Amino acid sequence: MTGSKDFVAGIDSNAKRSPRRIVFITRRTSAQVKAESEDQLQTFPEVLFRAAVAIQVLAIVLVWIALFFNAPLEGLADPSHTPNPAKAPWYFLGLQEMLHYFPPVVAGVLVPGLVVMALIVIPYFKVNIEADGLFLKNRGKRLRIFCIVATTLSLFLVLFKVYVALVPTLIVTGTMLLAAQSSSQSPYAFRRYLAARPLSYWVMTWFLVELVVLTMIGTFFRGPGWSLIWPWQGS
Amino acid sequence: MAKTVYQYFEDLQQTSVWRSIFRSGTGSSTLKRALVIQQNVFLHLFSTKVRTRMLSFSATWYLGALTLGTFFILVATGIPLMLYYHPSVPQAYADTKDLQFVVSSGMFLRNLHRWSAHAMVFLVFAHMFKVFYRGAYRPPREFNWVIGVILLLITLLLSYTGYLLPWDQLAYWAITVGSNIASAVPLIGDKIHFLLLGGHAVNANALLRFYVLHCMILPLAAMFFVAIHFWRIRKDGGLYSRSSEPAVLRASAADPSSRKAGERWGTPVETQAPVAPSTVTVKEARP
Numbered sequence: 091m092t093g094s095k096d097f098v099a100g101i102d103s104n105a106k107r108s109p110r111r112i113v114f115i116t117r118r119t120s121a122q123v124k125a126e127s128e129d130q131l132q133t134f135p136e137v138l139f140r141a142a143v144a145i146q147v148l149a150i151v152l153v154w155i156a157l158f159f160n161a162p163l164e165g166l167a168d169p170s171h172t173p174n175p176a177k178a179p180w181y182f183l184g185l186q187e188m189l190h191y192f193p194p195v196v197a198g199v200l201v202p203g204l205v206v207m208a209l210i211v212i213p214y215f216k217v218n219i220e221a222d223g224l225f226l227k228n229r230g231k232r233l234r235i236f237c238i239v240a241t242t243l244s245l246f247l248v249l250f251k252v253y254v255a256l257v258p259t260l261i262v263t264g265t266m267l268l269a270a271q272s273s274s275q276s277p278y279a280f281r282r283y284l285a286a287r288p289l290s291y292w293v294m295t296w297f298l299v300e301l302v303v304l305t306m307i308g309t310f311f312r313g314p315g316w317s318l319i320w321p322w323q324g325s
Numbered sequence: 326m327a328k329t330v331y332q333y334f335e336d337l338q339q340t341s342v343w344r345s346i347f348r349s350g351t352g353s354s355t356l357k358r359a360l361v362i363q364q365n366v367f368l369h370l371f372s373t374k375v376r377t378r379m380l381s382f383s384a385t386w387y388l389g390a391l392t393l394g395t396f397f398i399l400v401a402t403g404i405p406l407m408l409y410y411h412p413s414v415p416q417a418y419a420d421t422k423d424l425q426f427v428v429s430s431g432m433f434l435r436n437l438h439r440w441s442a443h444a445m446v447f448l449v450f451a452h453m454f455k456v457f458y459r460g461a462y463r464p465p466r467e468f469n470w471v472i473g474v475i476l477l478l479i480t481l482l483l484s485y486t487g488y489l490l491p492w493d494q495l496a497y498w499a500i501t502v503g504s505n506i507a508s509a510v511p512l513i514g515d516k517i518h519f520l521l522l523g524g525h526a527v528n529a530n531a532l533l534r535f536y537v538l539h540c541m542i543l544p545l546a547a548m549f550f551v552a553i554h555f556w557r558i559r560k561d562g563g564l565y566s567r568s569s570e571p572a573v574l575r576a577s578a579a580d581p582s583s584r585k586a587g588e589r590w591g592t593p594v595e596t597q598a599p600v601a602p603s604t605v606t607v608k609e610a611r612p
Binding site: 128129130131132133134135136137138140141144145148149152153155156157159160161162163164165166167168169171172173176177178179180181182185186189193194195198199206209210212213214218219221290291294298 | 355358359361362368371372373374375376377378380387390391393394395397398414415418421422425432433435436437438439440441443444446450453454457458460462463464466467470471474477478481484485488491492493494495496497498499501502503505506507508509510511514526527569
């Protein structure tokens with residue numbers, strides 16, 4: 091199209107008098123045709139069949155577990171007799187472990203709230219969509235910021251004596267420093283891999299490691315009075 | 326000659342009753358197979374075709390399907406368990422004891438329900454991390470990721486509310502520890518704690534509330550969001566694979582050497598990816 095108008099419409103736009111279907115074609119746009127060159131399978135029967143087989147295998151495994159391992163059942167609930175330790179379900183033991191170090195408003199409200207918020211906003215940040223390697227651009231500046239953040243976090247954990255969370259933090263920090271020294275020209279595939287990891291990858295991996303470590307500690311290594319024990323010492 | 330079972334089934338499909346129930350008709354043509362999905366109120370949540378590559382185990386580890394599987398098992402075992410259970414104190418504990426020692430297969434039902442619940446929590450977490458590391462949260466799938474986070478919270482609440490129902494020491498003190506966290510919320514913490522438990526401590530009111538949440542409200546909420554979750558997979562362009570993204574397709578069509586950009590540690594994934602066409606083509610339905 092030429093001229094200043096973006097589109098041309100019919101002269102009579104009164105739909106009741108002259109019903110007509112018209113198409114507006116604006117400039118710089120056109121009907122899009124999506125390229126599709128991949129092999130595809132019909133959902134019915136192929137995909138549904140595979141899903142059914144996967145679910146059946148899972149069901150068989152769970153039935154075997156249910157046949158051989160009984161669900162725990164203790165004595166009648168007694169509000170006057172507190173077991174020691176009183177533990178939450180396993181998926182909350184990471185939180186309970188943090189309650190041991192921090193005041194409830196931090197460990198029980200602030201941290202889980204921030205985790206949920208962080209999970210929700212992941213896809214809404216452009217930096218997570220582009221997903222460039224963290225240290226590939228502005229390396230010096232980003233490295234400085236990273237060192238400040240990592241040091242502050244580690245000092246914070248030392249201050250509250252959260253050594254179980256400090257160790258994974260230091261491991262992830264060390265791996266990130268290795269990533270900062272790597273590039274796509276590094277001789278080892280592992281270092282090339284590290285160099286290409288974006289910010290969200292590092293944050294999520296740190297979260298995953300902390301989640302696993304804190305949950306394991308809370309589940310297996312905590313006894314009476316929330317003291318550290320070995321798993322075989324029992325409670 | 327005697328008919329086979331399959332032939333009887335085919336005859337059944339031709340009856341007017343069957344045809345009145347299932348709208349898709351009979352036959353095994355590509356069209357009919359697509360109609361089986363598209364004309365069914367439940368299955369139409371899914372797309373009629375799926376990229377072959379996304380069906381390999383390594384692509385998704387089938388974690389979403391397995392999570393759905395645990396949900397099915399939990400519904401199937403939860404309903405019979407409800408038949409033997411009164412949400413009252415101390416009858417709830419006696420009912421649980423009866424399930425263990427009196428009801429036939431009661432022990433098995435309870436075991437399966439409990440272990441499946443643990444498996445579901447684990448699988449939901451695993452599914453979330455798998456989706457994250459695949460980068461499958463990227464637009465246009467961002468809202469489906471948010472629905473996934475909601476489903477994670479619903480799953481945790483389902484498991485947590487179910488934890489109280491046996492009314493034994495383990496249940497009572499786990500819920501006491503957990504619900505005390507709610508009191509830590511600034512300003513309105515005690516109100517939330519009271520609302521959750523129907524009192525200042527875990528008691529009969531709390532048991533009834535947790536029962537209603539566990540058996541009605543949360544399962545309905547889960548089904549609601551799971552339906553949207555599945556439907557959005559279809560509307561957002563199917564299961565995510567990086568090399569099928571329009572931007573990646575365009576880039577690799579413009580510069581074939583850029584396909585190496587997707588190299589992963591050890592295994593260059595792009596090798597099995599098809600070469601993107603340099604001219605846009607529309608592929609017809611495969612026979």
